[in-house]
Amino acid sequence: MPAPLPPLTDDEAAAYLARLGVSVDRVRAMGRRAVDELATAHLIAVPFENLDQVFAGGVRHDLDAAVAKILGGRGGWCFELNGAFARLLSTLGVDVTLLGCAVLLDGPSTVVEHLALEVSGGPSGLPPLLVDVGFGDSFVTPLELNRGGPQPGGNGQYELIASPQGTTVTRLVDGVPEATLRYKRVALSFDDFAGAALRLQSDPARSWSTKPFASRLVGVDERVTLRHDARSRRITQEDGSIETVVEPVEHHDDWDLTLREWFGLERPGPWPPA
Numbered sequence: 001m002p003a004p005l006p007p008l009t010d011d012e013a014a015a016y017l018a019r020l021g022v023s024v025d026r027v028r029a030m031g032r033r034a035v036d037e038l039a040t041a042h043l044i045a046v047p048f049e050n051l052d053q054v055f056a057g058g059v060r061h062d063l064d065a066a067v068a069k070i071l072g073g074r075g076g077w078c079f080e081l082n083g084a085f086a087r088l089l090s091t092l093g094v095d096v097t098l099l100g101c102a103v104l105l106d107g108p109s110t111v112v113e114h115l116a117l118e119v120s121g122g123p124s125g126l127p128p129l130l131v132d133v134g135f136g137d138s139f140v141t142p143l144e145l146n147r148g149g150p151q152p153g154g155n156g157q158y159e160l161i162a163s164p165q166g167t168t169v170t171r172l173v174d175g176v177p178e179a180t181l182r183y184k185r186v187a188l189s190f191d192d193f194a195g196a197a198l199r200l201q202s203d204p205a206r207s208w209s210t211k212p213f214a215s216r217l218v219g220v221d222e223r224v225t226l227r228h229d230a231r232s233r234r235i236t237q238e239d240g241s242i243e244t245v246v247e248p249v250e251h252h253d254d255w256d257l258t259l260r261e262w263f264g265l266e267r268p269g270p271w272p273p274a
Contacts, residue, residue: 002098008091015071016071020046022038030093030094038088039131039140040217044216044219047263048078049214050077050209051214052268059079067084069084070084077134079134079197082098082132083098083190085134092122096119098117098189099187101113101182101183109182114135114181116183119131128144128145128146130145137234148160161177210272214226221237229249231262
């Protein structure tokens, strides 16, 4: 079994909760409602972004650095966001397991390239939950790992479908499951993801280090995403339909302004040569 996650200090935990806008009293019992609130608050307050990979020479795979980055007002990618959030949840008294996931958005894959969390136990005896604050447009509230059939994810219906290869996370679109991730419930350590983190940001065929983006929830039903050439707003309507509004962002000054206005972030380095 991997070593337990190192707890945050009292000051770090308080600063993290303040960043999320969640009071200590509301999460003291760490029941299902508290985990849902923390996950949603994280998705709203802490952007999913790759600014360091593009503008600052890369990201160090280090849990302490990830926590410091978030407490300093930044976001990050899955290894940073879910890694730091795992430490917060563990410090608050629940059991957290790091899960390795294959990303299926571009088709079948067995390569572990994503970190998600299994959360359970704690003062209220939480059932096993799948928690993910580092995947961009995905479920907003945690999913029950031992539940069959469709279940709400805060911004739509999701279903976990088991197979010999692992369990696939699907989002139901017009009743049809669309695969996003596949995981196995095997406990990993943070260091087990170091190879994937290095590969993703050093492979020239991938866009992690060449095309900047930032994405966060504006509310449970709306997500704003800034890509290298456009800003989009994805809105889930009351009937479950989705409206997407896309506006081009053609100049670096406009991109920087959008980053500042919608995400409260400053570009951490110069634009790379075209």
